Amino acid sequence: xxxxxxxxxxxxxxxxxxxxxxxxxxxxxxxxxxxxxxxxxxxxxxxxxxxxxxxxxxxxxxxxxxxxxxxxxxxxxxxxxxxxxxxxxxxxxxxxxxxxxxxxxxxxxxxxxxxxxxxxxxxxxxxxxxxxxxxxxxxxxxxxxxxxxxxxxxxxxxxxxxxxxxxxxxxxxxxxxxxxxxxxxxxxxxxxxxxxxxxxxxxxxxxxxxxxxxxxxxxxxxxxxxxxxxxxxxxxxxxxxxxxxxxxxxxxxxxxxxxxxxxxxxxxxxxxxxxxxxxxxxxxxxxxxxxxxxxxxxxxxxxxxxxxxxxxxxxxxxxxxxxxxxxxxxxxxxxxxxxxxxxxxxxxxxxxxxxxxxxxxxxxxxxxxxxxxxxxxxxxxxxxxxxxxxxxxxxxxxxxxxxxxxxxxxxxxxxxxxxxxxxxxxxxxxxxxxxxxxxxxxxxxxxxxxxxxxxxxxxxxxxxxxxxxxxxxxxxxxxxxxxxxxxxxxxxxxxxxxxxxxxxxxxxxxxxxxxxxxxxxxxxxxxxxxxxxxxxxxxxxxxxxxx
Numbered sequence: 001x002x003x004x005x006x007x008x009x010x011x012x013x014x015x016x017x018x019x020x021x022x023x024x025x026x027x028x029x030x031x032x033x034x035x036x037x038x039x040x041x042x043x044x045x046x047x048x049x050x051x052x053x054x055x056x057x058x059x060x061x062x063x064x065x066x067x068x069x070x071x072x073x074x075x076x077x078x079x080x081x082x083x084x085x086x087x088x089x090x091x092x093x094x095x096x097x098x099x100x101x102x103x104x105x106x107x108x109x110x111x112x113x114x115x116x117x118x119x120x121x122x123x124x125x126x127x128x129x130x131x132x133x134x135x136x137x138x139x140x141x142x143x144x145x146x147x148x149x150x151x152x153x154x155x156x157x158x159x160x161x162x163x164x165x166x167x168x169x170x171x172x173x174x175x176x177x178x179x180x181x182x183x184x185x186x187x188x189x190x191x192x193x194x195x196x197x198x199x200x201x202x203x204x205x206x207x208x209x210x211x212x213x214x215x216x217x218x219x220x221x222x223x224x225x226x227x228x229x230x231x232x233x234x235x236x237x238x239x240x241x242x243x244x245x246x247x248x249x250x251x252x253x254x255x256x257x258x259x260x261x262x263x264x265x266x267x268x269x270x271x272x273x274x275x276x277x278x279x280x281x282x283x284x285x286x287x288x289x290x291x292x293x294x295x296x297x298x299x300x301x302x303x304x305x306x307x308x309x310x311x312x313x314x315x316x317x318x319x320x321x322x323x324x325x326x327x328x329x330x331x332x333x334x335x336x337x338x339x340x341x342x343x344x345x346x347x348x349x350x351x352x353x354x355x356x357x358x359x360x361x362x363x364x365x366x367x368x369x370x371x372x373x374x375x376x377x378x379x380x381x382x383x384x385x386x387x388x389x390x391x392x393x394x395x396x397x398x399x400x401x402x403x404x405x406x407x408x409x410x411x412x413x414x415x416x417x418x419x420x421x422x423x424x425x426x427x428x429x430x431x432x433x434x435x436x437x438x439x440x441x442x443x444x445x446x447x448x449x450x451x452x453x454x455x456x457x458x459x460x461x462x463x464x465x466x467x468x469x470x471x472x473x474x475x476x477x478x479x480x481x482x483x484x485x486x487x488x489x490x491x492x493x494x495x496x497x498x499x500x501x502x503x504x505x506x507x508x509x510x511x512x513x514x515x516x517x518x519x520x521x522x523x524x525x526x527x528x529x530x531x532x533x534x535x536x537x538x539x540x541x542x543x544x545x546x547x
Contacts, residue, residue, distance in 0.1 A: 014494040016487040020459055021466060025528055027480040031471030036464050036505050038071070041451045045075065048447030049367075049421060054392065055446050057422040059372070061431050062451030065508030068425050069326075069369070071451075076324040076367050076423075083322035086365025089314040089416055090114060091352045092262070093307040095269040101311075101352035103414040104262050108316040114263070115310040117253050122305045125274060128245045129281045133238070145237065149230035153223050160219040167208040171216060178216050182209075239275040246274050270308050277304040311353045314361055322366035325359050330374050335359050335381055336388075337396045339411055355413055360385075360394055364420050372426030372434075385422065386440045392418045454497040455505050462490050465503065465510075472511050478518035484531040489513065492538065513537050 023029060041062070048058045062068050088111025091101040106114060157173055164171045170183050181188050182205050184197070197205075250271045257263040274281075280303075316323075327334070337358035341348040359368060376382055388394050395415040424445060431448070434441040455461050466486050473480050481489070489510060496504035504510065514529070516537035521529045 014457075014491055014500045016462070016490040016494075018483040018487040020462060021483040021486055022463075023466070023483060025480045025482050026466050026470040026473065026486065029467045029470040031474060032464060032467045036455045036461050036468070036503075038066075038451050038455075038505070041449050042071070042075075044447065044449040045072065048449060049076075049079070051447070055389075055444050057389065057445045058424070058447045058449055059431055059434075059445045060423060060425045060449040060451065061428055063427060063453045063506060065506040066451045066453055067505065067507050068451045069371070072369060072423060072425065073324065073326055076369070080324045080366060081321035083366070085316050085319050086314075086322055086419075088112070088312070088316050089357075089361070089364075091311040091313050091355050091413055092266050093309075093352055095266075095273065095307070098307075099411050101355065101411055101413045102262055102266070103313075103416050104260065104266075105416075106257075106260070108319065110257075111310075111312050111315055112317045114257065115312045117256070118308055118310045121249050121253060121270075122308055125246060125249055126281055126305070128249075129242055129274075129278060132241060132245050133278075133282055145230060145234050149226055152226045156219050156222050156226070160215055163215050164212045167212050168205060169209065169212045171212070178220060235278075238278045242275055242278045243271075246271050273304055273307065280304060306351065309353050311355055313355060313357050314364070316365075323363050324367045324369070325363035326369040327359055328374075330370075330378050330381055332378065332380055332384065333358065336384055336394070337361055339396060339413075350411065352411065352413070355396060355411070360388065360418075360420070361416065364394065364416065364418060367421045367423060369423045369425065372424045372430045375424070376430070386444060388418055389420075389422065389444050390440070394418050451505075453505055454499065454502040457490070457494065457501055457503055461503065462486075465490065465493070468507060469510075469514055472514060473518065476515070476518075478515065479521050479527055479529050481514070481517075481529045481534075482531075485517070485529045485534050488531045488534040492534070513541075516540070 041060075045058065045060070048056060060068050060072060085108040087105045088108055090104045090106065090111050092104055094100050094102050104114075157171070157178075160178075161171050165183065168183055170181050170188050171178055172181065181190075183189075184193075184201075250267050254264060254267050257267075335358045337360070338356050339350055340354040340356060341350045342354070343349075370385075375385070384397075393415040394417075396413050422445075434445075466481075469481060469486070469489070472478075490503060492513060493503035493510055494500065496506065496509060513534065517529050517533040520533045520536045520540075521527075524533070526533070
């Protein structure tokens, strides 16, 4: 009599009926991107992504090869297209604090427009200022102001000469100063003749020379003041003439961004700076004189227009929906941005246009996916990520090369507000370790999503598996499976799961078998992967690892 607990040998192996599939080959199927048997995990993922509260970032846990990353990325891609496109971000020059560039937020697409507007402004204002000041009217007015200065200077020199003659001296103006010469018996004498005079007479002249020297110093002071007034008058007149030209361009740009206070202030500063540097624009194309050629880079006048440029830091003009970012480069600068330098006459130089965005800035307003193992291998990156999530803003910290002896003067750009969902993907061990040893982790990653390594054997699940296999074969250009081969693969998936009623969701293992079976099919010149090729792949795997 058979024991009721006794197993038949057939019960030791799960057998899949090929009739469960409604296709001849997987070629007939449509590929899918969703997971199998991950309803609980998917529900947690969808909920976590909807929670718009600080600290509700996600940790997706599960064994390697179950499709965590693939499903998460595909799901985010599907929902991101329906989300709002985040704003553009630009950095502009800070005229009050040049080492602290200003961050400006603009609706998607307007950042590029603002950058182009300022590039157009720089070209047009240079051209129009030169055109304005090359006119005859300007030269005539400038000559009148200079003539007025010369007349006042002559009055001062004439009075100086009259005063000096009372003390027996005559003064003479030269290019490099004012000189005094003694007058003896109505005749100006030279130094050699003066030396031949009687000592008593020489002494009298020397005593009087002190008075004349003071008169000369007073006259020079007055002349310099007149010169400053003349230069100021020319500069003010230039500014008033240039103001009409600059206003036409500035007011046009202002009208486009009148609701943005930062841009309005920036444009006001640009206008004042142009008016302050009118002389530079007029002399820009002139060949430098020998003295200018000998000057070092620090002494040379920098083009003021360099400060009018816009750094389009984040450009979302071509984006549809919000960003979903995933990358394999976990270097600090690639994640958090950097400040570049250029060699300028042997010195390292930088400015606000050399600020470059990282993945975190590019993902802002959307989602970013990290592999926990790779992120944690760079402690600086993990700490910087937690800091950004805590304070909800992103700055750029230039990490200096410890091997370099050069001290770099860095910029401190204004931080950008952070609105981002971070998804960490890893296994259970990493999750439990972080939970036990990192108090910040519990506060910042409040949603745990678990992906299972097996699923129930149902018609729906095995047919989904067939669709996944179809997608893999299509992507890799491999021959597709017939229904017998697919049934054999389900049996192998059941063996991996260690249960008659379940199949493994570790797709990496299953895909490896399919890839090897497809190779055997190609060797045999078969256009279809049949059951015998699946068996061949499995037996050869055993043969390869035999001791």
